[in-house]
Amino acid sequence: MADKKIRILIAKPGLDGHDRGAKVIARTLRDAGYEVIYTGLRQSPEQIVAAAISEDVNAIGISVLSGAHGYLFPRIIELLKEQNASDILLFGGGIIPDDDIPGLKEAGVAEIFTPGAPLADITNFLRSRYAS
Amino acid sequence: MSDKQKWAETTLAKALERGKERKEFKSTSGFPLERLATPEDLRSDYDTALGYPGQYPFTRGVQPTMYRGRLWTMRQYAGFATAEESNQRYKYLLSQGQTGLSIAFDLPTQIGYDSDDPLATGEIGRVGVAIDSMKDMEILFDGIPMDKVSTSMTINAPAVVLLAFYIAAAEKQGVTADKLNGTTQNDILKEYAARGTYIFPPAPSMRLVTNLFAYCSANTPKWNTISISGYHMREAGCTAAQEIAFTLADGIAYVEAALNAGMDVDDFAGRLAFFFASHNNLLEEVAKFRAARRLWAKIMKERFHAKKERSMMLRFHTQTAGCTLTAQQPDNNIVRVAIQSLAAVMGGTQSLHTNSKDEALALPTEESVRIALRTQQIIGYESGVADTIDPLAGSYFVESLTDMLQEKAEEYIARIDDLGGATKAVEQGFIQREITESAYEYQKAVEVKDQIVVGQNEFMVEKVPVGQLHKIDPATAEHQIRKVTEVRRNRNQEQVREKLDALRAAAETDANLMPYILDCARLYCTEGEICNELRAVFGEYRATEVL
Known part of the structure; x- marks a missing residue:
């Protein structure tokens, strides 16, 4: 079981309204014992980072299906740095071509989960990060 | 004892003693499936339940000749980047035999x-073409005669604005509004429930919906004013039975809104269109469309109490189910799309979009769109299923499934009625909760392999690089x-200001x-300018999140 104190912000950045994935992940993580905060739709990177800091979360998970990932992920990383909050982990998923993943990881994204990823991959990933 | 019971207690019982069935069989809507349907499972008589195509209750289809007269409209949803580039894609699609x-549109639009x-x-x-003003609409239809082509627009919250751009661009081509043929999706309720591209709160949004109905009823007699959509709720995770129920409950809400706005039911109901998803479960999907x-x-x-037959006809567009496409072994998606298309055609769709194999990865390439279109053409011209009307009618199983889905849908609609209708049900988060719950249940089934997704959780291969995206x-x-x-x-700024002010003033009234x-x-006012005037009067919707 995950440490009860681990808090995760699940967010939908940008204008994309496809929230099936975000909601399923939020439910999954909650059932796995994490404290989950879901932001809802249309959050700007600024709003997401502000929410992450005020909610004192350990990690942010974002879901992007609109193709805007090349802008949204790096922007959130940049804002976290500006706010001295780089200890907050950023992971995410969505319709993200394989070719784009190395660039996102280089920018500081911890992990990207693409369509069809088992839920267990995501919970295992978080468990490995917060095992101790 | 019926013959079926006798069979079950003798021949079947012996077989089950020797070996169990593979699993418990359930429809994707959750109810148990008949092992074997027989005439005993037909609950209603032919004339009242089925009737004839083109006649009430239209179970067998809305047109008397169905695809023997004309095949369904093969209509591929497309648009990306700029109007210039999308215009090229449309011309390509038309040259390949697409008929509508x-x-x-992109998300900002x-x-x-x-x-x-x-x-x-x-x-x-990113997800569609960017249209900022009538200028972009002119470019989008450059060289495409707007009186000859039928155009469906997936636009909801600002449907009135994009339809205005369309009408104004047609005027520049010398085409009057009465010649225009097509559809505006204009279905705001499902945006709150599932798709998320809302702008204004429900009440002013419903006003815009009915404004469009009233305008079109007087000016664009061939325009389908709304496409009441189950597609997105299904994509968001609901079941086939819920898809029927939530879509028709939304339909009821729109009819009521138009009646409350003083319209006569037979003046607008004939222009209502519907939009459904088609999934892999072939027989359940055929039954869904019929139900x-x-x-x-x-x-x-x-x-x-509609009087005109046309007011009672559910005419619909179908899109194959994007959520069934896998990023793994994407070629398998061609097969899924073929099965789903077959369901749509045997279910009597009026138009069809087939998804492309690479859409779990990116927008489709031209090559993969061609395969998707060819899938429809093979079904239409080679498979033979379009040569006779409603070919699965009379199948004991399909008829019993049709009855069952209708019954489940009616139960849901009764619950939504109790909540005060679809608008209230959305405001209270009822529909969102139902969808989220079904989506989560499905994902858990996939996770433990109760639900096999070929190539994704079973029959997997080492990841191979996909081709060009x-x-x-x-x-x-x-x-x-x-x-x-x-x-x-480059426009007349004084006139622009004057007309934007007039719009804002009108928004304050019931006009x-x-x-x-x-x-x-x-x-050439821009979309943002027009919407901002309306935002100033109507305010913006803020969703309450349901998990």
Whole structure:
């Protein structure tokens, strides 16, 4: 079981309204014992980072299906740095071509989960990060 | 004892003693499936339950000849980057035998922001084409005669604005509004429930919906004013039975809104269209389309006392289910799409979009769109299923499944009625909760392999690199921003201000806003400018999140 104190912000950045994935992940993580905060739709990177800091979360998970990932992920990383909050982990998923993943990881994204990823991959990933 | 019971207690019982069945068989809507349907499972008599195509209750189809007269409209949803590039794709699709256009707009356009709005950053031309003003609409239809082509527009919250751009651009081609043929999706309720591109709160949004109905009823007699959509709720995770129920409950809400606005049911009901998803479960999907058709006819006749037959017809567009596509072994998706298309055609769809194999990865390439279109053509011209009307009618199983789905849908509609109708049910989060719950249940089933997804959780291979994917040119945004800036510079600013003020003043009254928006459109007011006037009066919707 995950440490009860681990808090995760699940967010939908940008204008994309496809929230099936975000909601399923939020439910999954909650059932796995994490404290989950879901932001809802249309959050700007600024709003997401502000929410992450005020909610004192350990990690942010974002879901992007609109193709805007090349802008949204790096922007959130940049804002976290500006706010001295780089200890907050950023992971995410969505319709993200394989070719784009190395660039996102280089920018500081911890992990990207693409369509069809088992839920267990995501919970295992978080468990490995917060095992101790 | 019936013959079926006898069979079950003798021949079947012996077989089950020797070996159990593979699993417990359930429909995707959750109810147990008949092992073997027989005449005993037919609950209603032929004439009242089925009837004849083109006649009430339209179970067998809305046209008397169905595909023997004309095949369904093969309509591929497309649009990306700029109007210039999308115009090229449309011309290509038309040259390949596609028979109608379907415009995908980018998210800023769908939510009423111009391309130079800070909120549009990163989204311009991504999931569809960016349209900022009538100028872009003129470019989009350059060389495409707007009186000859039928155009479906996936636009909801700002549907009145994009229709105004369309009408105004047609005028410039010398085509009058009465010649225009097509559909505006204009279905705001499912945006709150599932798709998320809302702008205004429900009450003013419903006003815009009915403004469009009233304007079109007087000016564009061939225009389908709304496409009441189950597709997105199904994509968000609901079941087939819920898809029928939530869609028709939304339909009921729109009819009531139009009646409350003083319209006569037979003046607008014939222009209502529907939009469903088609999934892998072939027989359940065929049954779904038939049940939806029969139930809508009943609702229009019994609840709303429609007199015209056309008012009772559920005419629908179908899209194959995007959520069934896998990123793994994407070629397998061609097979899924073929099965789903077959269901749509055997279910009597009026038009069809087939998804492309690579859409779990990116927007489709031209090559994969061609395969998707060819899938429809093979079904239409080679499979033979289009040669006779409603070919699965009379199948004991399909008929019993049709009855069962209708029954489940009616139960849901009764619950929604109890909540005060679809608008209230959405405001209270009921529909969102039902969808989220079904989505989570499905995902858990996939996780433990109760639900096999070939190539994804079973029959997997080592990851192989996929071929070429469609890429959006990074210069798109810059180009689009330059264009909208130029449009704003080169117009009559005084008239623009005057018409925008007139629109805002009209929004404060009960007037139909469509003529005011058309005035703005003709002067090259941008979508963002028009929507901002409405935002100032109507406010913006803030969702309450349901997990």
